[in-house]
Amino acid sequence: MPYSRSISISSRIALALLMMAGAAIPACDARRNEPVARTFVAEPPAVTAAPEPAPLVIDIRPRAEFEREHLRGAVWLDRAEWVAAASADSESQDGWAARIGRAGIDGKSPVVICDGGEMTEAARVWFLLQSHGMQDVRVANGGYPALRAAASADRLVSGPPQPVEPRRFDPPRAKQRGVVGWAKKDDVKAVAQSSAGAAPSGSVRPQVWDARTRGEFEGADLRKNPRGGHVPGAIHLPHADLLDERGMLRPAAELRQMLLTAGFSPDRPIIAHCQSGGRSALATLAAIEAGFGEVSNYYGSFSEWSRDESCPVERSGSGAAAKSSEPATDRPATGGASPSSGGAAREPRRDSEWKQTFDRRWGEALEAEAARDWRRAAEAYEHLSALTPTECLVRYNLARMYAYMDEARPALNALAEAVEYGWCDGIAIVKEPAFARLHNDRDFARAVRRASEISDERQLVYVPPTLDREKPAPVLVAYHDRGGNPQGFMQMWRAAADALGYVVVVNRGCTPLASCGAFTWDISPPAVDGSPGTPLGIDTVGARRAADVGVAMARQHVTVDDERIVLAGVGQGAGAALITAISGGRRYAGALLLSLHLPDADQLRIATEEPGTLRIVLYSGELDRRRESIERVADELGQSGANARFELIPQAGSELPHDWGKRQLDAMRFILRRE
Known part of the structure; x- marks a missing residue:
């Protein structure tokens, strides 16, 4: 059955009805990249x-x-x-x-x-x-x-x-x-059959949007389907990319640019699909928000498509339709280590229930590894990757599981993602027994090379694309938690920087953690075997130097507003930020601290330093075991003359709260406000 153009007519009628009802729908040339007002x-x-x-x-x-x-x-x-x-x-x-x-x-x-x-x-x-x-x-x-x-x-x-x-x-x-119609399997089949040639005379060939994960698109993750891969000619744009760091749908103009960059044309219809119609429903919503007017949802999606042998399927890397023998995943290395609470940017909405789920899945993964049940371990790491989408350690572990199962392509994909999210120990990658059979693959060599490059990146700088570089800009220098790295940690600061217009610099910790691609702010004298020894406290000299270098890095990109330099951190990084801020006299405007962790020796310094005019915001989860200590620090800061604000986050532990984006915006507005 050919694709029906009737959706366009119903879309226009529905939009007209909404306008009559008072909905804010702007006039917009769909061929131009203009911001579009929200409607749904x-x-x-x-x-x-x-x-x-x-x-x-x-x-x-x-x-x-x-x-x-x-x-x-x-x-x-x-x-x-x-x-x-x-x-x-x-x-x-x-x-x-x-x-x-x-x-x-x-x-x-x-x-x-x-x-x-x-x-x-x-x-x-x-x-x-x-x-x-x-x-x-x-x-x-x-x-x-x-x-x-x-x-x-x-x-x-x-x-x-x-x-x-x-x-x-x-x-x-x-x-x-509705403005979004139902697409049928035959509509998608017509697109697939014409993907290699011209569209039928007198018609416009729709664009198929595959909103699934990369593993599903490439055929590594079957999701219980008899065949893995994608519809020939489909454009891949994962639904997760449509959401920002807070888990909220991105603004209309940003969605529009994202679709245009992915290759979608506003002049052609879009048919979205996923596995069972939910993720593709979000894709259609995003397309409508972005001003694409002719959109439909193939609700049967790949679950239906893969079961019909007459429907062609392609797999990335093979160039032809193929079947996969066993279920696999495309998501996320060294067994035995657990991701640090501040090691990477994480999805919002973390609470005690999330923590329980994470701990249970992590235990399942380690138990399966110990039993050499690679498939079960991979499934557990896949669940963990959904809970921590940018945690490099989880992806690295998943890569190892695929490698042990001789599934080279999923292993290399997961390894590449682990590196991009911050795994920077190239030597550990080369020495990992699971990867022995991958050493001759060019993608493996590329991952090792990229990891080595990242290990040399001590600071990352983010300048919002809309920032006016002709005007002095505020700067936020952020310190990750123990076991973190700049690559993953940067994600949790970008959305607020975009909203308020300031530069973000993320520093790397002073001391590397062995075979983990992560760092700490500890002073850790080497042990006998050369690994970091027992921590003696925060390396205050290194933390202060990191702030100086971070501001210097920002000056290479913008004119810095020296009266509005803010330090921020999570966990141990919050301790490094606080010590640096209160010992800097009037150099810093304030500090934003989440789940502050200070060794006892470092806490004693607070009463002996002069906070001056600092504005300090301290967040603690209601269930955080360091809550009383954080409250005590807040009281001491207030008594020392700082404008300190302590806020308790209900039903949260030390993890990133679900409303972190909103709290971060509130705190930064308070700190950056001029009297």
């Missing part, structure tokens, strides 16, 4: 502060999470039931009208969908609602964690879902259905 994404502050009648919040998290806490007035929806219904019967308009009505949706009042923060499941429900005629429906950006962070305490309640009064939802005429 609800920002949390607008939802939680909305006057009555507020939008109906549909919460699709697991019921136990909803009962633990939810927004007052929110309606719980059984997402699994809707997913099953969509797979069984996506076309029955009457059935879906009844199902939508049972959720308390009448089609007249605005609706906001929130999930647990992954965004894909909320986008899935958004896609189903809008495709069956719901006009004013949006996705809560960042999910429930972001709504919770923006809500006042009186809006948060607990308890089971309340009974919902069924509403009458009248399905609209077919031409008034």
Whole structure:
């Protein structure tokens, strides 16, 4: 069946209806790279502060999470039931009208969908609602964690879902259905068959967007499919790239540039797919936000495609359709070591539940390694990579597991990612027994060479692309935690730098940790075997030198505003930043510190230094074992004359809090504010 152009017509009608309803949709030439206003994404502050009648919040998290806490007035929806219904019967308009009505949706009042923060499941429900005629429906950006962070305490309640009064939802005429249409397998097949040649006469060949991971796209990760790989001619842009460091959908203009850079043309339709329709729903939402007007979701996705032998599949590196023998993963080395809490930028929304899950998975991985069950260990590391997407150690371990299973390409892919996220011990890579059979591969040599290059990078500098370099710019010098490195740590600072307009410099610790590609700020005299010995405290001389060098590095890119130089850090790095800041007189504007860790000897120095006019923000998780120590330091700073602010993060430990982006912005505004 040829691809239908009717989606474009329905899209225009739906957009017109939204404009009549007051939605902010700008006039925009789709062929030009112009910012586009949001239309289907609800920002949390607008939802939680909305006057009555507020939008109906549909919460699709697991019921136990909803009962633990939810927004007052929110309606719980059984997402699994809707997913099953969509797979069984996506076309029955009457059935879906009844199902939508049972959720308390009448089609007249605005609706906001929130999930647990992954965004894909909320986008899935958004896609189903809008495709069956719901006009004013949006996705809560960042999910429930972001709504919770923006809500006042009186809006948060607990308890089971309340009974919902069924509403009458009248399905609209077919031409008034959603801006994102349903694509069928035959639509995608027509694209695949024409990918090597010209499009059929009189038609415009759509673009297929593969929103899965690189491992799935290349065929290494089967996800229980009989065949691995991708649709011929598909453009790969992982759904995770659409989200920023806070787990929120990127701004419309940024999404538009991302799609254009990936190779999408605004003049041609887009058909998105993933494994089962959720990630591709988020992709279609992003495309609409970016101003691409003719978009559809192949909801059956690769799960359906791979099971039909008449549907062609390509695998990266092979150039032909192929089957994979066993499931594999494309994600993430030395067994026995655990990632440091500050070693790399991490996904937001980390809490005690996340920590328990991580510890359990890490234990499973080590247990499987000890039993030489490489497949089970690889699966555990894959789960860990989803929990810590930019943790180099997890990816390195996954590379080892693939190598032990003689799966060279997935091993090399994971190794390359480990290096790019900060694994900089080239010697350890060469000596690793698992990689012995990869030594003659050019990609292996490239990874070793890149690791050696990274090991020489003591500072990384990030200058926001929109920064006016003609004006003096503030500078943030950041110190990673013990066991971290600049490459991974940089990720957690960039979004706020983009928003507020300052340069970020990330330093590397003074002392390397053996065979780990990571560093520490310890003074560690060598042990007998040459490895770092027992730490004696923070290397204060090295920490101060790192700040000086960091500012000097920033001066190579911009004119530095010397009155607004800020030091920041996590864990041990926060200790290095604090000691440097309070001993610098009036050189620094302030310090931003998360989960501060100071050895006892270093804590004693605080009372003997003059903080001057420093503005210092200290964050501690409610469950952080160092909480009392951090509070004591905050009190001492206040007594010494510093403008110190201590904030407790509820239900968090020492990990990065789910609302780190918002907290970082608040802290930096406070520190950088001019009196």
